[in-house]
Amino acid sequence: MSGANRIKGKGRLTPARTLRFTFDGKTLSAIEGDTLASALIANGIHLTGRSFKYHRPRGMLSAGPEEPNALMDVSRDASRRTPNVRATVQEVFDGLRATSQNRWPSLAFDIGGLNNLASPFFAAGFYYKTFMWPKAAWKKVYEPIIRAAAGLGVAPSEPDPDHYANHNVYCDVLVIGGGAAGLSAALAAAHAGAQVILCDEQPETGGAFHHETGAFLDGVPGWDWAQAATAELRAMDNVRVLTRTTAFGYQAQNHVALVERVTEHLANPDSALPRERLWQVRARQVVIATGAIERHMVFANNDRPGIMLASAARTFLNHFGVAVGSKVGVYTACDSAWAAAFDLRQAGVSVPAIVDVRPDPDPALLARARELGIEVLAGQAVLDTSGSLRVKSMKVGKASGGSTRDIPVDALIMSAGWTPSVHMYSQSRGKVVWDEASQRFLPGRHVQDCVSIGACNGVDDLGETIAGAAKAGHLAAKAAGSKVRKSWSAPKSASAPSWAGSMMGSAGGAGAETTVKAFVDFQNDVTAKDIRLAVREGMHSIEHVKRFTTNGMATDQGKTSNIHGLAIAAEMLDKPLPQVGLTTFRAPYTPVTFGAIVNHSRGDLFDPTRRTPMHGWEEAHGAVFEDVGQWKRAWYYPRAGEDMHQAVNRECRTVRESAGMFDATTLGKIEVVGPDAAEFLNLMYTNGWDKLQPGRCKYGIMLREDGFIYDDGVVGRMAEDRFHVTTTTGGAPRVMHHMEDYLQTEFPHLRVWLTSTTEQWAVIAIQGPRAREIIAPLVEGIDLSNEAMPHMSVREGRICGVPTRLFRMSFTGEAGFEVNVPADYGEAVWKALWARAEPMGACAYGTETMHVLRAEKGYIIVGQDTDGTVTPDDAGLNWAVAKKKPDFVGIRGMKRPDLLTPERKQLVGLLTKDPNTVLEEGAQVVADPNQSVPMTMIGHVTSSYWSENCGRSIAMGVVAGGRSLKGKTLYVPMPERTIEVEVTDTVFIDKEGVRLNG
Incomplete structure (x- = not known):
């Protein structure tokens, strides 16, 4: 047998199957099937940890997942250590190492126990009041102390070697x-x-x-x-x-x-x-x-090690064969604790007394107690307990006052009913x-x-x-x-x-009125007095009481404490308990490891990596990649001896002088199909779509309900009932969700079907003066002339013998085509186009060049030139808002007076007085560089680049009343100097748009 408290013939474990484990460095024995809690009790150990706030000695309260006290640091070797493991759930294995938490230098002698002496200063809500003053002390004094004291266990610093x-x-x-x-x-x-x-x-x-x-x-x-x-x-x-x-x-x-x-x-x-x-x-x-779940009784010093739920004592006895003590007191307001007393007594454990707050327990229970020689104190209460590292006695008397009696015990089991x-x-x-x-x-x-x-x-x-x-x-x-x-x-x-059938006893317990520590939430040291204080302080909602006291906010989420806190608050408010309400139960039911949630998503698998069909070719041709969402996108293509800036400058010149090829596969693509497709887009976009003819495209802006820009993209009408919608790369999933949400909840009457086709199409953008010349010999069944296929057109045909959706559109301001082909053919078509383009002096270009070229034309990027507070008018895109449409998502938000004022921040161009100075994106803009600190900021820089085609730096930014300030000088304060900028239009090249027609 292992452990002094094992009872021969009790339990369901096999005594011959012994294990060895350590607790705070001491080697102990257990039986296979033991939990850490049952093994410790078998070895006569009840002290398992210290409470969070007061560092009071604590032992097991329960035998299951509701355990708030016995949280251990458990390891099998140096690299496998898990803090805050519930001892009542953790099964013992050979070689297990358990360490108590939240104590120093030892569990028995903890310096943090001084907090208990200072507890009058740590009443509920003290942190809301104490740390507000002086304000300057927060960062230097309060925050470091609070961070050092926070938590019970210490998070491991080593990588987790296991897999999930x-x-x-x-x-x-x-x-x-x-x-x-x-x-x-x-x-x-x-x-x-x-x-x-x-x-x-x-x-x-x-x-x-x-x-x-x-x-x-x-x-x-x-x-x-x-x-x-x-x-x-x-x-x-x-x-x-x-x-x-x-x-x-x-x-x-x-x-x-x-x-x-x-x-x-x-x-x-x-x-x-x-x-x-x-x-x-x-x-x-x-x-x-x-x-x-069984509830504990609320009475003075009800948290000493050795005091636990009656069902826990019964589980330890009947399943694990372990007695929780040699002299066990019982305190109850429920029949089920009597069964625990009877089981213990029949197993040879002394039960000095059953204290029941009810004046007239069931006669059958009284008779059985007399038969077993157990004294019954009905209509009385446990008023207090004594003991330091383990309970030694319980003080019993009537709650109304009078004489009391101290009864020696080494364990005390309790039950206030079941929740x-x-x-x-x-x-x-x-x-x-x-x-x-x-x-x-x-x-x-x-x-x-x-x-x-x-x-x-x-x-x-x-x-x-x-x-x-x-x-x-x-x-x-x-x-x-x-x-x-x-x-x-x-x-x-x-x-x-x-007695086993009674599921509900008193919500509280005698002694809850006491001014000493009668604990409701054990882990967070919340007492009945704290609940009452919260109500007196004006917390009349149970949710407010919860946050003011932290009752129910521990790792057990109030499984044993919530009803007690609710009952005490109801009593203080003089309201029926259901009128006070109940706090919300949220996932997870019990703590879940990060490993289980994160699973394989760590290291190289932290986030899925998405590659376009042309990735291999791009990699072979020296592309440097950047992460855009989950996509790997070619950033730039450096040649021998080139740094990033030189490569980007070369690519920018080449696109405008000859042509460039760009992998645009990552753009979001959604197929909107159905008899009501146009009506649906009318509601989702600011533009009108009824008059858009099949074979034509339109730039669309999507808003949120509040009237701010959510996403943008080009939409092509393939047929009367079919649209090809493009979105930003990062916006593809949320736009799809946004559309589907409205279709299902707001517009379910519309006959429309949405399909994400982002991965279906590989997209190759050919941009530049020679773009048409490059693709023409490879295209079948499509007339590419300006007359037959003007800018913002879409046609279906074939390229290199492969089906294609060919868009005439441009994000660079040059004549351009976007070749959409089935993804499986993307690389082959790219290679065929490259074989045509390279001899003509064209280049492959990446996202950085794309950013510069679009900025030269004043085209915005949602999420960079917008920040969630920019309206179409702010961005200079009012022309894309239909003036006669009666309704679309965001129309009411757009009409709010505060969104119509001319003083709003508006997108403008910014040219530095020194053409060689490139502004930093995010830099703040001020009107007066000589004002005192803190300065009044009137805007910030959203996009900033060196433009090889303009021969100078260019930038865009949002500035309060920006359009009225064109030609004015503003200032960008930087640590080294203040930079002068002139407010201009956002278009820096080809303002007339001649180049779009090739």
Whole structure:
């Protein structure tokens, strides 16, 4: 046997399977199947850490994922260290190293414990008041101290050597929770023919049967029935059982995220196995069977090590075979704690007294207590406890006053009732409702295809739970479309003793009125006094109380504390508890590692890398690449001896003098098709589209509702009911989402279909005076003359024998064509065009040259010359806004008075007085360089380049009232000097647009 507190004959672990682990450097023994918590208690250790704010000694409160206290730093070697691991969840493996947190120099003697003496100065909300003054002290004094003190564990600094997996899976029925309810629902659904996934966060299924020993199903103990049911499910082809798997997030359309701990319990895991696996499940139906969470009692010094939930003590005893103490006191407002007392006493543990705040407990309970020789103190309360690093005694008396009595104990178990675990239901956007009869919040109307069953739905009776779960599983399978093969017969249950069925006790506990520390939220050191102070300070919303006190904001997200905080606030406000409301339950249900979320997306795989079909050719011809979103784009093509500026200058000259080839594949492309396609574009863009003829193109501007520019691009009408829409490279996904969102929510009556075709087309831009000459011999079926195909036209034909959509358009101001061909032919067509272009003196050019050339013509780039606060008028694009259209997205926002004032920042050209000075993008613009600091900024530089074609620097910027300042001198203050600039028009070359026609 391992550990002094192991009880022979108790528990379900095999004593012969021993393990070794260390805690704070001390080597200890455990049994295979132990959690770190059960192994520590078996070795007589209750002190496991220190609280966040006051550094008070803390031990295990629970035996499950709701644990707020026993958070450990766990490692298997120097490179594999994880902070803030819940000891009640972490399984012991041979060689595990656990270290306590938030203490120095040791756990028993912690200098931070001085905070406890200063606790009167750290009342709720003290940080909101203390750190506001003096303002100058924040950066130098407050922030460094707060950052040093923040958190419980220390984040690892070494790279994570493990790998993680991601699996997307579909099923008919997802069952969350492997207790009696979840197993019954899964069996019923599976026998009905549904594809079923059952997940449970524990290593074994069974739920409450881990601690409950008085329930029988078909004459079999509940635990044995659960294991047999699980074996039956595992043997079925249409079922997947996932243990050690937590459902932590319930998103829209029945998308549920699960995280599986694959190797966290293994001493020497196979390197081929992932450490954790993220399951992204899309289910037709979801069955929520998440049970209930026991609440603690609120009384003075209820946080000492050795004080824990009654269900935890019962789990440690009945499942792990470990007694939480040799002399265990019981404090309760609920029948279920009596069962824990009886189990302990029958195992040979001394139980000095059961203290029940209720004046008249069930006579059957009283009789059983007398039979076992346990004293019962009904109508009384635990008023205080003593002990330093472990509880030593409990002070008992009537809450109303009078004589008290000290009872020696080395552990104290408690129960204030049970709270249905409605977290998954709440995440599904369901609204909980208050059940007056049972005094608890329960799931209301389900807004997604899901159902809550068992204890999480307020069902207390075991027989009723199983029958209801079987029916729910059967109906879920049917709703998922399964053709029912056969029905599953639910087992007959002999209900557990009556005390196990009571799920709701007092919301608080006697002693909550005390002015000493009666803790509500253990991890964040929130007391009942703090909740009351928050209400007195004017926090009448429970959400405000939460933020003022941090109640429920710890890693356990208030699983044990939320209802207590709510009850105390309701009492202070003299309101019924449901009127005060309930805080929001958000994902994740329990903390999830960054590794599980990030998965393979790190290092070279941090972000998907997208390459165009011409990438290989560009790489072979010396292109230097830049990252634009997820795309690798050719930045510039340096020749021998050229730096970037020389290469860009050469490319800029060549395009304007001869021609240039540019890879424009990355531009977003969306096919808008349907009888109402033109009407849809009328609503999405500022322009009008009804009169655009097939074969013609138009530049379009898309706004947000507030009237600011969202994206732009050229749209070609391929047919009466078909448009080819282009977007910016970075804007492609969001524009597609933007369109789809409006189509589905605002304009669902329109007969329109949207398809992203960005990857379908390779795009080659040929720009320059010789562009037509380069492509003409390769094009079939298209007349390229100015008369037949003027600027802003689109034609369909063939090039190099390949189907093409050929656009006559330009982003450089030169005569230009954009060749769209199926992506598979992109490189071949590019090579054929290059074979024509190179002998004519043309060049391949990159994005930097493209930026310079478009700036010379005053063409904007959304996101560079706009910043989310620029309107079409600000950008000088009012000509692209239809004046007679009655409606489009952003029309009302555009008409706000503050967006029409002439003093708004407007896009203008900026020419430095010294032509060789190139402004910095982002540099601020002022009207008076001699004003005192801080200066009044009237704008900033958005684009700035050296223009080889202009022989000088050019720039654009947004300046308040900019158009009225043309010809005026403004100033750009820089660290070394102030630069004079003249406000000009945004077009710096070919103002008449003659070059567009070649």
